[in-house]
Structures are given as C-alpha cells and as structure tokens.
Amino acid sequence: MSQLPDLICPAGSLPALKAAVDNGADAVYLGYKNDTNARNFAGLNFEAKALADGIRYAHGKGREVLLAINTFAQAGRVDDWHKAIDAAVDQGVDAIILADVGLLDYARNRHPQQRLHLSVQGSATSYEAINFCQREFAIHRAVLPRVLTLAQVEHVIQNTSVEIEVFGFGSLCVMNEGRCWLSSYACGESPNTVGACSPAKYVKWDKQPGRMDTRLNGILIDRFGDAEPAGYPTLCKGRFEVEGDTYYALEEPTSLNVLPILPDIVKIGVRAIKVEGRQRSPAYVTQVTRTLRAALDALRDGAERYHVKPAWQAELAKVSEGSQATLGAYNRPWR
Amino acid sequence: MNTHFTIPKFRLPSFVARLGERLPQWPHALALVAGLNAALKMKLLPASELALLEDKLFRVRVNDTGGEASYTYRNGLFRPVFRPEREPDLAFAANLSAYLQLLARQEDPDTLFFNRELEITGDTELGLVVKNMLDAIEWPRLPLIQTSH
Numbered sequence: 001m002s003q004l005p006d007l008i009c010p011a012g013s014l015p016a017l018k019a020a021v022d023n024g025a026d027a028v029y030l031g032y033k034n035d036t037n038a039r040n041f042a043g044l045n046f047e048a049k050a051l052a053d054g055i056r057y058a059h060g061k062g063r064e065v066l067l068a069i070n071t072f073a074q075a076g077r078v079d080d081w082h083k084a085i086d087a088a089v090d091q092g093v094d095a096i097i098l099a100d101v102g103l104l105d106y107a108r109n110r111h112p113q114q115r116l117h118l119s120v121q122g123s124a125t126s127y128e129a130i131n132f133c134q135r136e137f138a139i140h141r142a143v144l145p146r147v148l149t150l151a152q153v154e155h156v157i158q159n160t161s162v163e164i165e166v167f168g169f170g171s172l173c174v175m176n177e178g179r180c181w182l183s184s185y186a187c188g189e190s191p192n193t194v195g196a197c198s199p200a201k202y203v204k205w206d207k208q209p210g211r212m213d214t215r216l217n218g219i220l221i222d223r224f225g226d227a228e229p230a231g232y233p234t235l236c237k238g239r240f241e242v243e244g245d246t247y248y249a250l251e252e253p254t255s256l257n258v259l260p261i262l263p264d265i266v267k268i269g270v271r272a273i274k275v276e277g278r279q280r281s282p283a284y285v286t287q288v289t290r291t292l293r294a295a296l297d298a299l300r301d302g303a304e305r306y307h308v309k310p311a312w313q314a315e316l317a318k319v320s321e322g323s324q325a326t327l328g329a330y331n332r333p334w335r
Numbered sequence: 336m337n338t339h340f341t342i343p344k345f346r347l348p349s350f351v352a353r354l355g356e357r358l359p360q361w362p363h364a365l366a367l368v369a370g371l372n373a374a375l376k377m378k379l380l381p382a383s384e385l386a387l388l389e390d391k392l393f394r395v396r397v398n399d400t401g402g403e404a405s406y407t408y409r410n411g412l413f414r415p416v417f418r419p420e421r422e423p424d425l426a427f428a429a430n431l432s433a434y435l436q437l438l439a440r441q442e443d444p445d446t447l448f449f450n451r452e453l454e455i456t457g458d459t460e461l462g463l464v465v466k467n468m469l470d471a472i473e474w475p476r477l478p479l480i481q482t483s484h
Contacts, residue, residue, distance in 0.1 A: 012467065012470065013467065013470050013471035014471065014473060015440075015470065015471065015472070015473060016470065041463055041467065042384075042387070042460050042463045042464045042467065043384050043463060043464040043465075043466070043467030043468050043471070044463075044467045050471075199460075200459040200460035200462070200463045201459070201460040203459040203460075204459065205454075205455060205456055205459065206456075207454065207456050212454075224451075226451065227451070228451070229449050229450060229451065230448060230449050230451060231449065279445070280443050280445055281440070281443040281444060281445070281466075281470045282440050282470060283440045283441055283442050283443040283446075284443035284445065284446065286440075287443075318446060318450075319443060319445075319446045320449070321445075321449055322449070
C-alpha cells in the first residue's frame, strides 16, 4: 500500500490545537491574529506567545505546526507580511503556507532553509503551475483547490515531485479559491484583502416569526424556515431569484466528506489530507480529527477490509454545514 | 477535555418553561455573572477581547426553562442588568441541553447554529468575539486527589 497521508487539522485557538494533537492529527495548521491569514476573525488565531506554547505542545508529541500566511500582501503594507514570515521562521514553525508569489519569493530568498507550502489560495490546479513554484521557490508541498476530479488529482501527482495535499473534510463554497471576489461585491472586503469572507460586521441574522433572514451588508442572501438547516452567510451559498425561480443559484451549503473514496486518495499517492475549519471550536476539531484518524488507521490495517463505518458518517454529518455531505468535485464527470 | 460521559440532546417539558417564565429572573443573572467574574479573576479571559465587550448589553435565554439573564461588562467586571431598558447588543437563545453541551465542549456552536439549536441575534461580530474568547479559554485541570500507590 502507498504511504499513509498525513492528517492536517485546523486550530483557531490553543485548546483547538491541543484537541487536534490529542486526537491524532499529524500536523495542525493555524494563523497569526491579523490579516496575514484567510481566517482573520475577531478573537480567533494566535499571538506569538500562544503560538510558542502550541509549537511546544505539538513538537513535544512529535507533531508538526504549519503556519498559514495565505492572504495577499496589500499595497503600502507589504512589510506586515514580511514581518509575519520572519516571525514564523524565528518561532520555528515546520512550514509556512503561502499563496502570494511575491511572498514566496521573499521567504525563499530571506530564509533559504524554511519549508514552504503553496496554499490552496495560490490556486494552482495544474502540475505546470506547481512545478513552476517548485523551480522558482522550491516549494515542498502544494494544497490543491477543491475543483479537481480524482483522475485530475492523480494526473497532477504523476507529473510532479512536489508533495500533494488535498481537502478531506469541511465546508465547501464556490471554491474559486484565491480568486474569489464575491464577498467584496457585497461588502467591499474579501479573503484576499482583509483575510475574511463575508466579515461578521456585515452579517445580520434577523429573526422573524417562523423564519430567519440572513443579510450581508443589507443584502438579503437567504431566508430559512424554523426547521431548515442554516449555513454560513456567504453570497455563494445564498438563495436568489433567477428568472422567476428562487434557489441556490451558485452553490448549496454542503460539506466535503471523502471517507467513501479514502482508499483511492491514498492509492494515487496523496501525501496529506486537510480538514477545513479554523473558525470552528475545539469540539469540532476533536470530533473530526478522531473520525478521520480512525478511518486512516483502518485503512493502514488493511485496505481490502476498509469500509466506512456508520458511526464515522454520523459524527461527520452532525458537524456538517447544511447537514449534507458530498464528494465535491472528486467524483464529478466533467473534465 | 477528556469526558467519559456525554450530555444528550433533550428538551424539558413545556410546563417547565411556562412555570419558569413566572419565576423571578434575577437569580439566573447573578449566577451567570458570578461565573464570568470567577473566570475574570482566574485571568482566563484575554484583555484585548474583553475591551471589545465594554458597556455591551448581553442576554442569554434558556428556551425550555423559561429563564433569561441580562448582563453587561463595565470597568473590569461583569454586572447583572435586572431591568434592561434597551434591546441587547447580543442575544443567545437555546435549550438547556445545548448550553450544557457547549460548556462541556461537547458540541461546536457552529454545529448547533447550523442545526438551528442555537439562535444568535444582534451584533454578529460581537457574537464571534464572545464565541472565540470562550473557545480560547484553557480551563485549568481539576485538582486531582492524590492517591497513594
């Protein structure tokens, strides 16, 4: 059997990091408490001291810490991103996850020994793009956007020596990763600019008798009945009236769950599986990490006997956005 | 946190809420505020986020007990507000079991929110501050009784 991929789990706080490590993550990924990362939410993420504590905890148990600096340096403030890279190297993170080619260039020149990963926000979907980043910036690993079929992922792996990481679980969106401006269309801010999609200060949950309206910067983006599951307040997951029909015109709120195709993912040589959700709580990190760890361990113990346990699916379904899990693009017929 | 028991999802019978609504609400507010101030005293809450709570009015409603508590944060302390004179800046509403599951870190607030078991209204960003502040608390381990080997 191929090498078992690393399980990469999210941490928005120190308790979440410990939950990931204690429940079987091989690595955690996290960000500084500022707009150098794409989950720049109020109260979330790590100051230098919490990061130092987190690195000590993870390294003490033989696990890795990957730091995401995956937003794009803004004009006039490039120094803030450079300082974040320098600080991450000083603190001894195992790898820095970068999206901006300017920052990749800075990190490679300034810190030749530092391991660099290409973020999903870097939006590299072809082996040509990945090999370019390897040649120019000596990236060690690339995280693939969630738009490729399994056959396309395999094609990438066969044509590069860069390690490939894919998403295994978590909320899906329209997934124009690193290139999406929908949030800016509604409120003038988006992940690429301020590190947050649909920032909370623009979101209003308006409770009415029998329903809840979701507004983003005043724009009505969805309306839920009392018994209907809710989702994150992003434009891509809103319901809109199009030619007389009101429906999820862009994307339904769903979560990715690859457990049914985990043996195929391992077989084609994926080196790491990532769990989405740095904005979620330690409880979510515990539930998802232990479930994926159990599935990977079952696979290690015998691929031919692997089957998806109902208890795993139940645990993952419970924490899913939209209460619906899919295989995302991995099994789509389009090429 | 290593829990050996799980809190089930439950809903108290509706007469409890009908009764609860007629009981005085100030004991809930006092108990909640005492708990929050204990956390303050233990320095479990970070100063940078606490500053964002200054003078904000919060309301916590337990749907199936009919209980409700309002409080604010001012000059370094949480204080009960027995007769709120305005709409809260941030309001939570859920059944008792959902609050217990949150406190035990058994369920994630986003999960409860998606499943419509937790209602958050008002200032959404303030809600995120509170949620993330509670998530980041490193609860001290309960003192273990030393046993001889």
